[in-house]
Amino acid sequence: MINLRCLFTLLIITVFTTLSFAEEIQVEKITLARFKTKNGKIIGIPKSSPYWPKVDRHILTVDDAGNIYILNLWNNEILVYDDKGKLQSKIRLKVKLNRFEYRNGALEVSKDGKRFWVDGYDQFGKIMQFIFDKDGKAIRQLEESQLWPFPDIRLCDENYAVLRGGYIYDQDFHLLKEKFTGFADAEGKYKTDLRDRKLIKYDRDGKKLWGKQFSGNFEIIGVDKKNYVYIKGMLRKGDSNSLYRLDSKGNIIALATIPDTFPFLTQEEKDEREMHASEEFLSFFRVTCDGNVYLIYQLSELPAKTFRRWLKGGEYFIYKFEMASK
Numbered sequence: 001m002i003n004l005r006c007l008f009t010l011l012i013i014t015v016f017t018t019l020s021f022a023e024e025i026q027v028e029k030i031t032l033a034r035f036k037t038k039n040g041k042i043i044g045i046p047k048s049s050p051y052w053p054k055v056d057r058h059i060l061t062v063d064d065a066g067n068i069y070i071l072n073l074w075n076n077e078i079l080v081y082d083d084k085g086k087l088q089s090k091i092r093l094k095v096k097l098n099r100f101e102y103r104n105g106a107l108e109v110s111k112d113g114k115r116f117w118v119d120g121y122d123q124f125g126k127i128m129q130f131i132f133d134k135d136g137k138a139i140r141q142l143e144e145s146q147l148w149p150f151p152d153i154r155l156c157d158e159n160y161a162v163l164r165g166g167y168i169y170d171q172d173f174h175l176l177k178e179k180f181t182g183f184a185d186a187e188g189k190y191k192t193d194l195r196d197r198k199l200i201k202y203d204r205d206g207k208k209l210w211g212k213q214f215s216g217n218f219e220i221i222g223v224d225k226k227n228y229v230y231i232k233g234m235l236r237k238g239d240s241n242s243l244y245r246l247d248s249k250g251n252i253i254a255l256a257t258i259p260d261t262f263p264f265l266t267q268e269e270k271d272e273r274e275m276h277a278s279e280e281f282l283s284f285f286r287v288t289c290d291g292n293v294y295l296i297y298q299l300s301e302l303p304a305k306t307f308r309r310w311l312k313g314g315e316y317f318i319y320k321f322e323m324a325s326k
Contacts, residue, residue: 025256048075063113071107073099156289222287272303
C-alpha cells in the first residue's frame with residue numbers, strides 16, 4: 001500500500017510538473033488616454049490631441065526599452081509614453097507634415113529609440129517619408145523610388161534598423177540582406193505547415209532539425225534576441241486563444257491567454273465582422289527584441305455596435321505581455 005501511495009504521489013508531481021512552466025507571462029493593460037463621449041463621439045479633447053479611434057498599429061510603435069510612441073499628425077509631433085502609459089514628452093517634427101481624412105501617416109522606431117521613420121503628407125496630399133532623430137530633426141528624406149509600406153515585424157540582428165518592402169536595411173538605409181523570407185535564429189529558419197499544424201525548423205543549409213505537431217491553428221509573430229519564438233493561436237488541446245513562448249527546440253516554456261477585449265455579443269455583430277472585406281486584422285502583435293509583446297487593436301475593423309460599446313468605455317488602451325520568472 002505504501003509503495004502504491006508513493007507511486008500515486010509521484011504521478012501527481014509528474015503531471016503538475018509537466019503542466020507548469022519555469023516562466024510565466026504577465027498581461028498588463030496600458031491605458032494611453034481617457035476621454036468622454038456624447039452621442040457616439042469623443043468630446044472635450046484638445047485639438048492638438050490624436051483622435052483616439054484612429055490611433056492604430058500604423059502610427060503606434062514601441063522600442064526595446066518599452067517606450068511607446070504615437071505619431072500625432074494632428075499636431076505634427078510624436079508623443080512619447082513610458083511603459084506604464086504615462087506621457088513623458090513630445091517630439092516636435094522640424095518638417096511640416098499633414099494628415100488627411102483616413103490618412104494618419106505611419107511610424108516606426110529603431111530598437112534604441114533614437115531614430116524614427118515617418119510617413120506624412122505635403123499640403124497637396126502627396127506622401128512624404130523622412131528619417132528623424134530623437135529631437136525631431138530630419139536626417140534624411142527618402143526619394144519616391146524608396147517609398148514602401150512600413151514593417152510589421154522587428155528583426156533582432158544587431159545591424160538591423162528597419163524592414164521595408166521585404167528588404168532589410170541598417171540605420172543609414174544601406175541594404176543588409178536579400179528579401180526577408182521568414183523567421184530565423186542563430187541555428188536556422190522556422191517554417192509552418194498550416195495544413196498539418198506543424199512547426200518545423202531547418203538549419204542554414206536547409207536540413208530539417210526537428211518538427212513539432214500541435215493541436216490547433218497558430219502563427220509565428222516573432223523571434224527575440226535570445227532566440228525564443230513567439231506564437232499566437234492554440235497549440236494544445238483545451239487551450240484558449242493564447243500567446244506562447246517557445247525555446248529554440250520548439251518546447252512551450254510559457255503562455256498567457258489573449259484577452260477577449262471586444263466580444264461580439266450579438267449575431268448582428270458576428271455577421272458584420274464576417275462580412276467585412278478588409279486585409280487588415282482586428283488585432284496586431286508587435287514583438288520587441290527583449291521579449292515583450294504588445295497587442296494593438298485596429299478599431300476601425302470593429303463592427304459598429306462593438307465600436308460604440310468600446311467608445312462608451314472612454315479609454316484608449318493596448319496590452320503588454322511581459323515575461324517573468326517564477
